[in-house]
Amino acid sequence: MLLKSLDHIFWLGRYLERLDDTARLINATSHLLIDSHKDSQFSWPLLLDVLGQNGAELLSQLPASDLTVEQQVMGYLITDVDCQVSIRAACTALKQNARTVRQLIPRDMWEELNSLDLFLQEHCQQLQGRQHRYRLMTEVSRRCQMVVGVLDGTMLRSDAFDLFNIGRHVERADMTTRIMDVMVLQQLQPTDIKRPRFRWTSILNALGGVESYHYYLAHQNTEVDAVDYLLTYADFPRSIAYCLHRVAASAKGLPHSAAILQRVWQLQDLLKTQNLSELTTGQLHQLIDQFQTGIIELHQVISTPNLELSKDLSQQMSA
Amino acid sequence: MGAKSFGHYQQIDQCFDELVHKDGQIRTPAAAIARFIDRHGSGELIQRQEQLNQTISAMGVCFTLYSDGNNIDRCWPLDVMPRTIPSSEWQKTSAGLKQRLAALNLFIDDLYHDQRILKDGIVPADLVLDSRNYLAPCKGISPRYGVWANICGTDLVRDGSGQFLVLEDNLRVPSGVSYMLENRTVMKRVFPELFADSFIYPVDDYPHQLWRMLASLSPRPGDVPCIVLLTPGVYNSAYFEHSFLAQQMGVELAENTDLIVQDDIVYLKTLHGLQRVDVIYRRVDDIFIDPEAFRPDSVLGIPGLIKAWAKGNVSIANAPGSGVADDKVIYAYVPEIINYYLGEQPLIDNVPTYLCLDKKQRDYVLANLDKLVVKPANESGGYGILIGPRSTKEEQQQMAEAIKANPRNFIAQPTLALSTAPTLCDGVLEPRHLDLRPFILQGRDLYCTTGGLSRVALKKGSLVVNSSQGGGSKDTWIINDEV
Structure with missing residues (x-):
């Protein structure tokens, strides 16, 4: 595989996961917010915050219109091609990366990616009502899963396959920490006392993990909550522990596996050494910050193996 | 079976139709298509065309157009009606195509070595030596098997009698084969x-045949050859084809920055370090592949590549310099070239061609601009062509000036009654003109595709088949008539 292709195939995995996660997040949050028994003080702009945008600021810049806040937020998240976290922008980036590494991906996957792109171009042009939106986001998610399934069934087990999977799991870990950060921790008053048990299980919907959360609760000796679950429960495919495990497993054959594994171990150590239930909300917040920084560093290590390679190159050049 | 299968299909008088006899009978190879239309009606054809368009768009079969400085991916146009050719006829045609490429390769090898054909006065020396496609740095180099043009796309047309004629030989970076496969x-x-x-x-063994041919060029026989396809990049109009072929052959798709030359060895920058490259299938024009050898201003090239190639450390297909035989003036001499090297008569004729560099022929051309097709010697994609009967007096005047200023650069041919085939136009089958581009490979062995890419001029009466200028395509069926 070409050195140059590394970034493209890694980003292909990240964007595909981002598309899936964003669609899930939109649907889960919509369900939460239209529920008459609201168990939170969330509002629509929070969705933008989860995706790394400043929701309040973005909306305040919009010209006055008849649109509700919900519609404005959905405009940003779904149809706006210029908003870098939108469904459409993620899909465009996905397609561009796929085009660049087309020789590495199986024909069936190429066709799935194509039909995903065509589907979004056709259906994500205009905002529609909630019911339509729900179906649309479900379909986006389903089509993303189709791509993954086709890939799993047809792609050569190669560096490209590993990098694609690393991309997916780095993105997923990133999304899980964001959701924890914005939807859970920022809602808690920072205190020095032990954090209160929080029961916002509806948030787990965004991660498709409500049922397995109940299974988890039923099978633990100690008292645990969603924070333990999302961080440490390695059997749940959207937990941080699982994502790190998958990154490590996929990185083994890469030339810079040592550097990647070192980063992964550092993050895994963060999980092991802390007694999560003893942390205050403030400390927990710090921990999540450390994870987010760690994930950014992990991304950099993955996408820049040229520190070693360029030395390798120059040695060979002078030889 | 009557032509009623094709509705009120009206043939064009002087033209050979690929599917229908002059008397309206359906040609035997097209019988199954006629039965299909009889059984299902032409409405079904329209529906299938709709399905076909959706399939093409879902498969992502596209070509890239440059427009206002932007690159736009367009869906590949494919007509629902196939073009049929009996296998007995194709056998003869394919033998003729192989004969032609074998002779052209002997010709190119001669030009870069002893130049016997020039000394013997068969082809005028200045015609070759003054050509911008004759690359002096290639003199004395011997590519494997003495073969320079490993991949050739030869454009065939039929005249009014249905005879296949060669319209031109594309020996530089012929494209279109991916569309033949995807069609x-x-x-x-x-x-x-x-x-x-x-x-x-079937046509689907082409990628394997291409790989085999490229592998046969490896300077390190015995080892697993490292083959790369060199592309100008994602913004090139043929990028779809480059990535398609790389994927189908399982080889790397490289840009110039992915390759590096050291001690006259070419390396690929892979994830695991440098890997020695044995064969480069280049889809970049040869004058751009090495700024040290040809164009210092080229940003596409790989410095030192030509030196590595000259030393025999890497093979390049097509070999740099092979474009010398891809010239519409040289084209006029191909029948003599075949005879000179092989001692054989050409199995496929040329289209009659007037050379403007010859005074007598030039005078004829200038006097008959309204009847002839005039082509510049070194353009492709259908650009710069004057189609006499469809041109204005001003255009003819401009062409006359251009010819007088640079006679060597122009040839003229009679306006051919290109063959037609029923094509679905606005829901009705109408005759449209078409050509055929088979692809011929030569390495250790010679190979010719089964059929090729049929390109069709979608505009009524038009003879221009290029996709960049409103052309479409048809699937080409070689039908067994020898059982």
Whole structure:
């Protein structure tokens, strides 16, 4: 595989996961917010915050219109091609990366990616009502899963396959920490006392993990909550522990596996050494910050193996 | 069976129709298609065309157009009606195509070595030596098997009698083969019953044949050869084809920055370090591949590549310099070239051609600009052509000036009554003109595709088949008529 292709195939995995996660997040949050028994003080702009945008600021810049806040937020998240976290922008980036590494991906996957792109171009042009939106986001998610399934069934087990999977799991870990950060921790008053048990299980919907959360609760000796679950429960495919495990497993054959594994171990150590239930909300917040920084560093290590390679190159050049 | 299968299909008088005899009878190879239309009606054809378009768009079969400085991916245009050719005829045609490429390669090898053909006065020396496609740095170099043009796309047309004639030889970076392959994939999805009902020869071994030919060029026989396809990049109009072929052959798709030359060895920058490259299938024009050798201003090239190639450390297909035989003036001499090297008569004739560099022929051309097709010697894509009967007096005047200023640069041919085939136009089958581009490979062995890419001029009466200028395509079925 070409050195140059590394970034493209890694980003292909990240964007595909981002598309899936964003669609899930939109649907889960919509369900939460239209529920008459609201168990939170969330509002629509929070969705933008989860995706790394400043929701309040973005909306305040919009010209006055008849649109509700919900519609404005959905405009940003779904149809706006210029908003870098939108469904459409993620899909465009996905397609561009796929085009660049087309020789590495199986024909069936190429066709799935194509039909995903065509589907979004056709259906994500205009905002529609909630019911339509729900179906649309479900379909986006389903089509993303189709791509993954086709890939799993047809792609050569190669560096490209590993990098694609690393991309997916780095993105997923990133999304899980964001959701924890914005939807859970920022809602808690920072205190020095032990954090209160929080029961916002509806948030787990965004991660498709409500049922397995109940299974988890039923099978633990100690008292645990969603924070333990999302961080440490390695059997749940959207937990941080699982994502790190998958990154490590996929990185083994890469030339810079040592550097990647070192980063992964550092993050895994963060999980092991802390007694999560003893942390205050403030400390927990710090921990999540450390994870987010760690994930950014992990991304950099993955996408820049040229520190070693360029030395390798120059040695060979002078030889 | 009557032509009623094709509705009120009206043939064009002087033209040979690929599917229908002059008397309106359906040609035997097209019988299955006619049965299909009889059984299902022409409405079904319109529906299948719709399905076909959707399939093409879902498969992402596209070509890139440059427009206002932007690159736009367009869906590849494929007509629902296939073009049929009997296998007995194709056998002879394919033998003629192989004969032609074998002779052209002997010709190129001669030009870069002893130049016997020039000394013997068969081809005028200045015609070759003054050509911008004759690359002096290639003199004395011997590519494997003495073969320079390993991949050739030869454009064939039929005249009014139905005889195949060679229109031109594309020896530089011929493109289109991916569309031949994808057309077939699409048609099989859309017309499974027609494939079950006829004996249509498959085309899908081309990527393997291409790989085999490239592998046969490796300077390190015995080892697993490292083959790369060199592309100008994602913004090139043929990028779809480059990535398609790389994927189908399982080779790396490299840009110039992915390759590096050290001690006259070419390396690929891979994830695991440098890997020695044995064969480069270049889809970049040869004058751009090495700024040290040809164009210092080229940003596409790989410095030192030509030196590595000259030393025999890497093979390049097509070899740099092979474009010298891809020249519409040289084209006029190909029948003599075949005779000179092989001692054989050409199995496929040329289109009659007037050379403007010859005074007598030039005078004839200038006097008959309204009847002839005039072509510049070194353009491709259908650009710069004057089609006499469809041109204005001003255009003829401009062409006359251009010819007088640079006679060597122009040839003229009679306006051919290109063959036609029924084509779905606004829901009705109408005759449209078409050509055929088969692809011929030469390494250790010679190979010719089964059929090729049929390109069709979609505009009524038009003779221009290029996709960049409103042309479409048809799947080409070589049908067994020898059982």
